[in-house]
Amino acid sequence: MKREYSQIAEGIVRVECGLYRPGLVACYLLRSGDQLAFIDTGTAHTVPTLLHLLQSLGCRPEQVDYVIPTHVHLDHAGGVGDLMRACPGAKLVVHPKGAPHLIDPQRLEAGAKTVYGEEAFLRDFGALQPVPADRVIAAEDGQTLRLGDRVLRIFHTPGHANHHICIFDEQTAGLFSGDSLGVSYKVLAGARGPWLFAPTTPVAFDPEAWERTIDRLMALEPETLYLTHYGPFAPSPASIQGLRLSIRAFAEIALAEEKLPVQGRRARLEAAVATYLLGLAEAQGCSLSESHIRDWLAVDILLNAQGLEVWLARRAKRAGQSPSAGAPPQPVESP
Numbered sequence: 001m002k003r004e005y006s007q008i009a010e011g012i013v014r015v016e017c018g019l020y021r022p023g024l025v026a027c028y029l030l031r032s033g034d035q036l037a038f039i040d041t042g043t044a045h046t047v048p049t050l051l052h053l054l055q056s057l058g059c060r061p062e063q064v065d066y067v068i069p070t071h072v073h074l075d076h077a078g079g080v081g082d083l084m085r086a087c088p089g090a091k092l093v094v095h096p097k098g099a100p101h102l103i104d105p106q107r108l109e110a111g112a113k114t115v116y117g118e119e120a121f122l123r124d125f126g127a128l129q130p131v132p133a134d135r136v137i138a139a140e141d142g143q144t145l146r147l148g149d150r151v152l153r154i155f156h157t158p159g160h161a162n163h164h165i166c167i168f169d170e171q172t173a174g175l176f177s178g179d180s181l182g183v184s185y186k187v188l189a190g191a192r193g194p195w196l197f198a199p200t201t202p203v204a205f206d207p208e209a210w211e212r213t214i215d216r217l218m219a220l221e222p223e224t225l226y227l228t229h230y231g232p233f234a235p236s237p238a239s240i241q242g243l244r245l246s247i248r249a250f251a252e253i254a255l256a257e258e259k260l261p262v263q264g265r266r267a268r269l270e271a272a273v274a275t276y277l278l279g280l281a282e283a284q285g286c287s288l289s290e291s292h293i294r295d296w297l298a299v300d301i302l303l304n305a306q307g308l309e310v311w312l313a314r315r316a317k318r319a320g321q322s323p324s325a326g327a328p329p330q331p332v333e334s335p
Ligand SMILES: [Zn+2]
Pocket: 073, 075, 076, 179, 228, 229, 335
């Protein structure tokens, strides 16, 4: 297989999606007999790689039964429209709240263009294609799908996004967790092993719901987490506790802002998020230089700060205060 793919377990292939740099975004192909499913898709630019993978396995696009984005952020679902066009027998399985945005992706695309600018959006993500509504399964919490011998159980998992689902493969006790059980870049693993942190990406960070989601998912006793960012991860009590602590720490970083003027908020949040993540890398024994770690985490630092800012604005609105003067434009969703 080419470097973009690696078989990581029986019938599970990890695909490098090619967004920004290798090691940042993965998606997965599941196989059971002749039947196939993609979990997450990367961006529209990833789709040729996915089709090439099918070819290299001696499979046809017609064998793909399901395309299952864990949520409709574009690093996970940007390629859905193109992939569904290429796989005529596939059903799209998505959270009911995400379904309308993939059936008519205009708002999603407009939101992403607000965040990235049109040129960078098209360069990095590519245009979004609509999916016919009659090919969409709006997945209910607890719903099961059959893929050959495999039973896939779907869970609604709010916290990172309110349109997030996770997919549990009963055969291998593997959990395709999207972003619900955090992010762990292999390159930042230190002497004390790999570590997880919470991506608080706009626009629906919800720390309390997120901790309940973690309880629920860990009660399944997954043996392996298949993270979108990045790859298989063996969960330990310490790593899951680290994920919880990061959710609490990010919430605290944001709440400290409620006493401060809105002026300068974004920069302060970015600085605090960066300091926290650098501290985690160091505590974990990561041997990379500080500038190298910062470089790896640059997008996460930016998106976490943006997501916390949006969360603060939502809290202020709920509390009946005037919407924060410094609140960023709120796209429907951004990656
Ligand atoms: Zn993501």
